[in-house]
Amino acid sequence: MRIVVGIKWVPNTQAVRFDPKTGTLIREGVPSVVNPHDLPAVELALQLRDRYGGEVIAITMAPPSAMKGLEHVLGMGIDRAVLITDRAFAGADTLATSYVLAEGIKKIEKDIGKVDLAVFGQETIDSSTAHIGAQVASWLDWPYIYYVHKAELAREGVLLVERRLEDRVEWYEIELPGVISVAMKALKPRPVSLIRKIRVKQENPVIVWTNKELGLDTRCIGLKGSPTIVSKVTFTPEVPRKKVVYKPRDGLDAAVWLLEQLAKDEKAGKVIERAVRGEF
């Protein structure tokens, strides 16, 4: 099997701060990581390769600094990687991003060989749209399915996946080539092997493509290829709350005060009354 797995190099959102004056993100000094939700996708792709043979190719559309992220997944055991990087791709929304990724997969098919499966993480920690898997499937006209926890070949050219929704587990067969997106935390990613990482640096299995290689119409990529635009950014308005704060003498005092407030409250009062009656 030849499997392509999508990776995003994202700023670690927990370290991102906002400039309240300009309303923009302060990204300077913020360390980037491979999107944590992509790692179960990498793991699943590696498990399929380990079981059925073939190769796994990581793909990303990003600035050159994403090379570090590719080195990380190469250290996990990915066979080679494609970095698609060009200023012309900057400012892309999910439609324009998925277009470039789909064209990248097509070029892998042309230059390297037929791709059986494209695997993505469920969503990213920086924008959490969960769009890319479905959009790449739409561009390629491949079938797709989300929230995958397990996958195996049912027979030649057909993958059997187990996926979980809110209230059910479902098993789907998906014809290959196809796209799957792997549920958050579905699999524990294997650690990065230092030896592999060193070898990777020597062998340099990263292919870099700019738009010179891809040759895409500039009206379809980056900002111009994005139907959505951000027209403004503001602070989230506060939800109005009473904000009564009490500093109690002890735990019992706190409990009495809180229950008293809740019992008096127009909305919460009903809940407390019901609890006292023991009627649910």
Next chain:
Amino acid sequence: MAGKVDCEKLCPLWPCEDPSEFKGVWVVAEADENGIHEASLQMLTPARKIAEKLGSDVTGVLVGYNVKQYADEMIKYGADRVIVVDDPAFEMYAPDVYGDAVVQLAKKYKPEVILVAATMRGREMAPYIANTLRTGITADCTDFDVDEKTKDVLLIRPPFGAIMLAYIKTPLRRPQIGTARPNVFPLPPRDDSRTGEIVEEKVEPRKPRVRLVKRQIIPRSEVPIEKAEVIVSGGKGVGGPEGFKLLEELAKLLGGVVAGSRKAVDAGWIPHEKQVGQTGKSVKPILYIAVGISGAAQHMFGVREAGVVAAINIDPEAPIFKQADYGVVADYREVIPAMIELLKKAREKGSLEEVLAATKQT
């Protein structure tokens, strides 16, 4: 040119269409054997708001098998009309097969806006619909508005951790597509006297390449957090899984359930399906008791629709106190056992008032 759109400048892979030819607000609904998903009915709330601002109307769209019976439900909750595709070919859900049916309908009717509830299926299907129509999509919106001048819909979402709101426009393409998580919008009032047209449509179902072979419903022993009326929720300050047992006891006495913040889930104290917040679920209990939760914007995003928020936190500087109705600065290990004790006594006596008065005197 197509209206205000200069076709020469547009990506040639996109259809060049005049945005002013698109009319109406759609809600693409999800239905199963239990009827229409409540989250889909909730989407009628923003749909009505947008339709009013655009001087337009609201159409429900229902694709499936044996779903026609539910169409009227959408009218009662605020749709003016429902387009139904009821066909055995749609007995089995596959995201591209269902998505393609909506794409065909959208090409025929040209709606200006399509809203989809961001249930797990909705999040799976909506980006396929948008991409196949070569238009934009905005995920997890928390509000919608209309630009007075251009009449573009503003799809408002919190990027990057819920502190900021981005106003997103789709100026050159239609339909404008957005999703919103369940419980971000309230259910519109049901009006049994409402009537509307039900339009039965046929589409050419695309050949399924994804097939359901088996399914298993996960039995629920308790109310899911998104349906609970009382939630006792724990964060990092709870300190460990033992603390959650205490929360559980209080929740039971109040007829509620336990939930947690992302930190509690990451620590493994509580499963992911009970996570409240931007990367978890939005909830709408009457009472939300936050225990040892600092009150990060990402978490508070999930309790926007909560009736009353109470907070117990040992840190007087915790931001939660500025976002709660009632806050006590104390160690939950002392407060919650006392609350449990008082509630138990109150239940015995049949009056909380008496128990609280007696306790205060001692």
